[in-house]
Amino acid sequence: MVGTAAVSVAAANAGASAQAQSTTATIDRHSTQVSFTVNGTRRELTVDNRTTLLDALREQLALTGTKKGCDHGQCGACTVMVDGRRINSCLSLAVMHEGDEITTIEGLGTTSDMHPMQAAFVRHDGFQCGYCTPGQICSSVAVLEEIAAGIPSHVTEDLAAQMQVTDAEIRERMSGNICRCGAYANIIAAINDVAGRPA
Amino acid sequence: MRQFTYERATSAASAAAAVADNGNAKFIAGGTNLLDLMKLEIETPTHLIDVNGLGLDKIEATEKGGLKIGALVRNTDLAADERVRRDYGVLTRALVAGASGQLRNKATTAGNLLQRTRCPYFYDTNQPCNKRQPGSGCSAIGGVTRQLGIVGVSDQCIATHPSDMAVAMRALDATVETVKSDGVTRSIPIADFHRLPGDTPHIETALDQGEIITAVTLPPPVAGRHVYRKVRDRASYAFALVSVAAIVRPDGTGRVALGGVAHKPWRVEAAEADMPNGAATVMRKLLDGARTTEENEFKVTLAERTLAGILEETKG
Amino acid sequence: MRFDTPATNNPIDQMKVVGQAITRIDGPRKVTGTATYAYEWHDASLKAAYGYPVGAAIAKGRISSMDVQAARQAPGVLAVVTAESAGKLGKGSLNTATLMGGPEIQHYHQAIAVVVAETFEQARSAAQLIKVDYVEAPGAFDLAAEMENAVKPESGDPDSAAGDFGPAFEAAAVKLDERYTTPDQSHAMMEPHASLAVWNGDELTLWTSNQMIAWNRAQIAATLGMEEDKIHIMSPFIGGGFGSKLFLRSDALLAALGAKAAGRPVKLALPRPFLMNNTTHRPATIQRIRIGAGQDGRITAIGHESWSGDLPGGGPEAAVMQTRLLYAGQHRMTAMRLATLDLPEGNAMRAPGEAPGLMALEIAMDEMAEKLGIDPVEFRIINDTQVDPEKPEKQFSHRQFVECLRLGAERFGWERRNPTPGSVRDGRWLVGMGVASAFRNNLVMKSGARVRLDREGVVTVETDMTDIGTGTYTIIAQTAAEMMGLTVDKVAVNLGDTRFPVSAGSGGQWGANSSTAGVYAACVALREKIAQKLGFNSTDVTFADGEIRSGNRAISLAQAAGDDGITAEDTIEYGDVSEEKQQSTFGAHFVEVGIDAYTAEIRVRRMLGVAAAGRILNPITARSQMIGAMTMGVGGAFMEELAVDKRRGFFVNHDLAGYEVPVHADIHDQEVIFLDETDPYSSPMKAKGVGELGLCGVAAALANAVHNATGVRVRNYPVTLDKIIRDLPRIG
Ligand SMILES: Cc1cc2nc3c(=O)[nH]c(=O)nc-3n(C[C@H](O)[C@H](O)[C@H](O)COP(=O)(O)OP(=O)(O)OC[C@H]3O[C@@H](n4cnc5c(N)ncnc54)[C@H](O)[C@@H]3O)c2cc1C
Ligand code: SF4
């Protein structure tokens, strides 16, 4: 990051294993240039290899909509979509996202043009302090897609049948997003609303 | 997290060679366990080899009628695979009982097998732990042990292996396929893959330094009802207190493996003949020699009752 | 404005805006990720460096040596501050342990250093390079073992008595004498404590995540030896607190010290695995409850004793307080005893006192009802009181406790409960219902606000009040809108800034009522000023539809404001009226649980909370407070426990994987009913609080439901499957 020279991706790839064995490691080898797309915009940055995707978003790209609740995969506040799949951005290195398409809460909508899920969260009061909320919303959007794609969950009764959107399915699939304010019942209502199910 | 250099592996053998030559190098797959531990400096590699680009992300039918699961297949994709859902239901069930949707989207087959214990003392670098720092002592013994192991434990370590997937694989008699730096491949039966803690709790698997997992192979499907019951305090996103993977045939015979009780997925084939005689009889053999603490002794009852529920549910 | 006499009719009673279901005005920002929390002030000119804390590796003792050389020389490191290099630090009166330890160590993970570096990664890794040697001292970590050494606390009204408890209890026809325990609990709010500190000469600006910023400013001043007016604090968005952010914590201190040492703005968030031992927690309790009653179910004697522990200088968990007020009974006693424990600092967590107190008391009431063969709802109703039972001359300002129980029972279908435990089965599930009372005192706090009317006809409210998820932004906007005859979109609300008038802050469920009452006061002043400016008779004006009207004259507020606008400021202060009557909030919780007949897994099937808590200022946000609290109650009942290592003296499960709180899958149907009421004794708003009431009693209702489902009575929380599995009916 600060004070380090940019290394090209090719050089980092070719050189790293040799460098690891050399005794004259310089700081340069501990950072890497990476480029990925965030909310439709291509971003190129040099990151300390240790930088998580979460910290790259928050600290380098100033996209602080994605939250850090635990930094250890235990809360879901850092949920973003990478190539259409939700992940915990705190347990993923930025350097491992070369070429990826990343969508964060900022990419879903804005205060004046909210994504239907964001609007439903406001309508149903699916949050209180708001800190888990971006993660909940990214997960909510992804959960409906996962059900549509037929990905099974712990509560899916028949693994062979067509997956249904049910309260039980939503609850189970949303369980990787903790809300200590306890807005769960309202979040389910918001997701059902977007899914076109009676609340 | 210490500084490390990073490279993307181009072939399994060269990746294996790089790690074999460097005791401080590690593979990284989904990163969901390794990075967690690196942040706490429980793991301190100085070089990471990203194995995601190796093309090991396919699930293929084997000639023998089984499935070969690439080491980099994500837990979500494995659980959702039509063949797995149809023929290896216990595996799908175990996978979706683990972690969260987000984590399963990243977690890989190999990484899941190699995830390390959730013993809380292992996770706190201020505390002595033989697994983290050989010879330093085991803080868990005599401490908070509700989550910890009851069989196959030693005086050096009573940790459990936290994987759900591995328990199902144990019931399915899976084989772990590897490549070493010299290009030599091995097929390690899952029964021999994870080790008991003994005097060397820091040595957890049969892998050599640098040996890379390329796949997990499942034998042809085992007929019967496939069940995975994971018992935990909260309803989701929690590790198992006890889990039971079972395949039960209509005549009541079948297979049982336990999670949450030992340093490895726990199965005693000799106990399975007793399945038609009920859970209590099975557990007597399965948990023979159990060494419990006041806090985790309930796991014995829990395992038995969980199996009893499965046997009841799969009757007829 | 002094509040000396009960409120009479006032503009709030119109309820055109107040009391309406208006969605949160800060909602769009929160759902789009554009609400800015403490760690997120990215103003480029700040270029904050990163702080990372180091915590003590022992529970008690001294640092014998500390080597920070390697950390200082690590890449990117700008500064390392320890107690030694920090200079003299004071201790705020609201902290029990010092926030920066060393050489003396008072508890595990007490902060002992902060490392500041250019990047987060550099600071985190350099922090690991600090080598510390300790001399450990023996400590006390086991509350049960320390019970006999517990003493009567010097302050806080530890004992109370009325009548002659001992003989009355002995003589009672039906008696209960049981012991209950509640564990240490963690607030586990989703946003870790975080601060960004910027020095400008000797002036400190702090963006921090804190519920009570005026307190916080005083505490920083005391800790750093500064003048309060040199400190500017901002806390506009807070990612949850639940009491954990009432006080100055190490994040703010370390950021300030780090920033001073580095000569750079510094931001720091407490790492999650560090937070649970570093900050405060709800202390564990051991409680003994004795209840004596006649065969008619009337309580004749009730006694409640509680033991808890804390660091030297700390206080007790006030678990007996509700027992002084909730039920009738002529002969009574309560007592709190405090043991010295060397665990991390115990302090307030949502509904301190009542939450753990009712966890015990409401199981005891269930047990008593069972002994008496009386329905538990009925038993509570029989023992209602309309006066403070310890001081019968003092009435409650408003007490619709019985109404909560009756309405709840009816809506929940309580009559379908089978009183014989273990008799209802639904497939694999043993099903049971439980009830518990909810009770929490209503506190009022002085609170100020400034309101400004501008030429656009927009009213801007400024107060140092905080919104911790409580909906404060919205109810304050509603209050100002109602007072000024506007819609909420014509009100702007700015919170959480020490440049604004000092408010009640967020704590003790006093926030909603007190802070809106402050806004009410300021709006009354503004109405006066507007009327005066226009030459209207202020006793004869109405504010409606964006206009001020008097007789047949009507002038738009925009016009009235003129180019300069009009500003008014006032503070609501409470006189004796709040003392005259006993002010409390009431409720009842009804729950249904299922217990897996094989595995003993416990799952909640449905919950109903009924609350009588004065005027509900916004049914959406109030309901959210209730369901959130009920969810936390599920955690308290069935999973939450900071596991104490009694040899090493720390909370072992110190992260969010180890300390389980409820997830989506744990929460099924939740219903909330608010009784229609206003309490003129509470404030001009006639409102009280619900944020803590919602938690009170929930865990006991759930524990009682487990008993109804299985016949197993668990008196030690959390009620987990290992505590019931051996007593379940045999199977197979
Ligand atoms: C909060 C939380 C809850 C969780 N709950 C559960 C749960 O309930 N049940 C459960 O089963 N799991 C659970 N997990 C664990 C999760 O399943 C694992 O983290 C994940 O499976 C690891 O896979 P990975 O690909 O991310 O591994 P990595 O983190 O990438 O790697 C793990 C280890 O495997 C090594 N490795 C990776 N690939 C290879 C290879 N091909 N050959 C050789 N070595 C390799 C790495 O060097 C590393 O040592 C949980 C995790 C978290 C954070
Ligand atoms: S049980 Fe094993 S992992 Fe846990 S402290 Fe002991 S040695 Fe370490």
Ligand code: FES
């Ligand atoms: S911050 Fe990533 S899961 Fe908590």
Ligand code: FES
């Ligand atoms: S809204 Fe506060 S944690 Fe979910």
